[in-house]
Amino acid sequence: xxxxxxxxxxxxxxxxxxxxxxxxxxxxxxxxxxxxxxxxxxxxxxxxxxxxxxxxxxxxxxxxxxxxxxxxxxxxxxxxxxxxxxxxxxxxxxxxxxxxxxxxxxxxxxxxxx
Amino acid sequence: xxxxxxxxxxxxxxxxxxxxxxxxxxxxxxxxxxxxxxxxxxxxxxxxxxxxxxxxxxxxxxxxxxxxxxxxxxxxxxxxxxxxxxxxxxxxxxxxxxxxxxxxxxxxxxxxxxxxxx
Numbered sequence: 679x680x681x682x683x684x685x686x687x688x689x690x691x692x693x694x695x696x697x698x699x700x701x702x703x704x705x706x707x708x709x710x711x712x713x714x715x716x717x718x719x720x721x722x723x724x725x726x727x728x729x730x731x732x733x734x735x736x737x738x739x740x741x742x743x744x745x746x747x748x749x750x751x752x753x754x755x756x757x758x759x760x761x762x763x764x765x766x767x768x769x770x771x772x773x774x775x776x777x778x779x780x781x782x783x784x785x786x787x788x789x790x791x792x
Numbered sequence: 793x794x795x796x797x798x799x800x801x802x803x804x805x806x807x808x809x810x811x812x813x814x815x816x817x818x819x820x821x822x823x824x825x826x827x828x829x830x831x832x833x834x835x836x837x838x839x840x841x842x843x844x845x846x847x848x849x850x851x852x853x854x855x856x857x858x859x860x861x862x863x864x865x866x867x868x869x870x871x872x873x874x875x876x877x878x879x880x881x882x883x884x885x886x887x888x889x890x891x892x893x894x895x896x897x898x899x900x901x902x903x904x905x906x907x908x909x910x
Binding site for chain 2: 709711713718719720721722723726734736769771773777778780781782783784785786
């Protein structure tokens with residue numbers, strides 16, 4: 679169990695640029711989640727995959743955001759045309775069957791928009 | 793939609809003392825899961841304890857225990873024999889069950905910043 683891995687740890691970019699984050703879940707975990715956490719707040723749900731299927735997307739996930747999990751293993755979260763309000767910590771978590779199992783979190787990717 | 797409320801933005805406790813963090817939630821569902829997570833400064837979110845709503849017995853994990861009051865929709869965390877390493881943000885979180893048509897996403901409170909003083 680090597681834990682949930684996220685890359686990069688930090689990303690600084692100019693407003694309007696596109697960014698992509700990667701998450702490698704724990705190997706036997708079929709469920710993968712993305713959350714966004716702003717300073718002083720709890721994480722907010724963005725999207726959820728079970729294997730390769732994206733089963734739920736939050737209304738927070740505007741059309742500038744897209745997430746994929748092409749082979750049911752790693753996942754990517756892309757933000758197009760970044761805005762100041764996108765500055766946050768992006769957290770990935772994974773869990774396994776059955777339902778109700780704890781989610782294991784990665785260290786997160788901190789995005790700063792200049 | 794479910795909501796989770798943590799009414800104590802900050803708390804402090806002396807080393808070796810006991811502290812209780814409060815959490816209330818709102819749901820119309822009968823079966824769900826509740827969690828406490830710990831997030832040390834600039835570090836990873838770590839599971840502290842998990843409670844299944846259909847189990848009346850309160851969960852315990854070493855120095856950590858919960859007081860789960862289903863009717864009152866209350867889920868407090870008690871930390872006994874506090875240690876310096878317990879200093880962190882603590883988040884209460886709610887998870888619906890997929891069988892009730894809910895997502896398995898976690899709904900978090902805003903957190904309580906706990907400081908353990910030497």
